[in-house]
Amino acid sequence: MGHVIVVDLGFGDAGKGTVVDHLCRTSPVTAVVRFNGGAQAAHNVVADDGRHHTFAQFGSGTFAPRVRTHLSRFMLVDPLALAAEADHLRRLGVGDALDRLTVDRDALLTTPYHRAANRARERARGAARHGSCGMGIGETASYALAHDDAPRAGDCLSPARLRRRLAAVHDWYRASFPSGEAVPDVAACADAFTAFAGRVRIVGGGHLHGLLRSGDVVFEGAQGVLLDERHGFHPYTTWSTTTFANAETLLDEAGASAARLGVLRAYATRHGPGPFVTEDAALTAALPEPHNGTGPWQGAFRAGHLDAVALRYALEVAGGADGLAVTHLDVAGARPDLRVCRAYELPEGRIGRLPAGEGGLDRQAALTRRLLTARPVYAPLGEPVETIEQALGVPVVLTSHGPTAADKHATGQPLSRNPGTLRRTA
Template sequence: MGHVIVVDLGFGDAGKGTVVDHLCTGTEVTAVVRFNGGAQAAHNVVTPDGRHHTFAQFGSGTFTPGVRTHLSRFMLVDPLALAAEAGHLRALGVPDALDRLTADRDALLTTPYHRAANRARESARGAARHGSCGMGIGETASYALAHGDAPRVGDCLSPLRLRRRLAAVRDWYRDTFPDGEDAPDADACADAFTAFAERVRIVGAGHLHGLLRTGNVVFEGAQGVLLDEWHGFHPYTTWSTTTFANAETLLAEAGASAARLGVLRAYATRHGPGPFVTEDPALTADLPDPHNGTGRWQGAFRAGHLDAVALRYALDVTGGVDGLAVTHLDVAGARPDLRVCLSYDMDGEQVGRLETGPPDLHRQAALTARLLKARPVYAPLGPPAETIEDALQTPVVLHSYGPTSAGKRPAQPFGRKPGSLRSSR
């Protein structure tokens, strides 16, 4: 198969977890590498025997014995959430998840203070909330940009430095949000983080280079391209690079390469507020997702018709993919009323492709304002996979008809030399 990078081309929730689980089942995969986001990820995997786990920081291949997880330096590591996730996996019959985990010493730590700050800031926005997951991801990233002593995984090996840095985050939180929720004492937090370091192997960059030489590696992205910190529809975005960029940086450092796999549903979804041109309230009511609902912080789970314009934009800002994995084809097959949006009506103009460019939040905010007023121009969906290939000029290499690996159907060979299938732009 070779190394593969798995990225969601939408707003998230397209099924990255189930695709990664499938890639790790019955193949020679050594490890899953997480390369963006943190504990806010929610990648649902259901095993053929009915066990269900929502993967956040562990790789979605963890149900397969022997497959390791590596948290790269681009991850935001939350040791408390990681311990809870390991506990759930243990209850499902996976007792060695932590034994198969490594974490890069340079990865940032998400603390209870970041989480509390995240919730305080989002609550203060009132009706203008951005749809945060409330897990402290944005606060972790923004704090690190402003403070050179932001706590990192490697600090867990040095109790005195760890306590000093945690105390600094605690003081920042209390000063910034004096009316915010209570957060634990820095010493108690440090004790928990030190216990994490005693249980998990903390490594340097060379560890990943070794993994890439010993077998196939799957790079598992979090959230979706349309939420990217620079290319998403600002301000309804994440503080994370959700494209292939981080994974390809890690691969280049090791002198390796990987095929790019883009994941999308056969219909569109979005969690929380923000532009959603093809949203259809009837579909939201008729297509509830058993593993995605309304969350206190994230907001409602919304559904709509397949949006080829948004997907073309995702392909353009990422530079294209080598193949597509289309999930929820079983749902699409039972819904003859589903449609595909091939263009938008934007200010009286028919637009089939959105403008892209270098990072510019002002441009992205202006695009968001236009999208909030855009109207979809629909056509019949027809056979979903064929329609997607035609609309996106990109081959579908994997069909998914259900939540388990048993519902996956390879459509054509995948894992060729990167770029061999990539659509031209």
């Protein structure tokens, strides 16, 4: 198969986890590398025997024996959430998940103090909430931008330094949010993080180079391109690079390359607030999902029709894809009322593409305001795979008609690295 980068081209929840699980079960994959986001990821995988797990930090190939997980330096690692996830996997019969885990020493640590700050800040926004997952991801990233001593995984190997850095985050939280929720004291947090370091392998950047030489590696992205910190629709975005860029940086450093696989549903979804041009309240009511409900922080799960305009934008800002995986085709087959949005009607006229240049958050906020006035121009969805290939100009290489690996089928079109595709670094 070769190395593959798996990225969601929408707002997330397109099925990256189930695609990664399929790749790990049907190809000689040795490891899954996480390259953005953190414990807020929610990649649902259902094994053929019915076991279900929502993968957050462990790679979604962990049900497959011997497949390792590596958390790269671009991950935001939450040791407490990781321990809880390992415990759930253990109850499902995967007792060696931690033994198969490595963590880059430069990965930032998400602490209870970041999480509490995240929730306090989101509460303060009232009705103008951004739709955070409440897991402290944005606070971890923003704190690190402002503080050179932000705690990292390697600090867990140095108890004195770890305690100093945790104390600094604790004091920052208390000063910033004096009426915020209660948090563990520094000593208890430091003890838990030190225990984490005693249970997992914390490694240098060269470890990934060895993984890439040892066999096929799947790079598993989190969230979706339309939520990207630079290219998403601000302020309803994440503090994370959700395109292929981080994975390609890691590959470039190792002198390797990978094929880029974009994942999308046969219809559109969005979790939480923000512009959603093709949203359809009737579809939202008709297509409830057992693992994607309304969350206290993220908000409601919303459904709509396939949006070719938004997907073209995602492909352009991500630098293109070599192939597509289309999920939820079983739903499309049961819903003849599904449509595809081929253009937007805006006050100034009809457009088929969104501007995709660099321009900063002010430019992205202006784009968001435009999208809030947009109206979809629809056509019948027709045969979904054919429609998607025609609209996006990228071959569909994998189709999915259900949640398990057995529900995935290769189309026969090859997934191979196309060196002529535009590449972006941000």
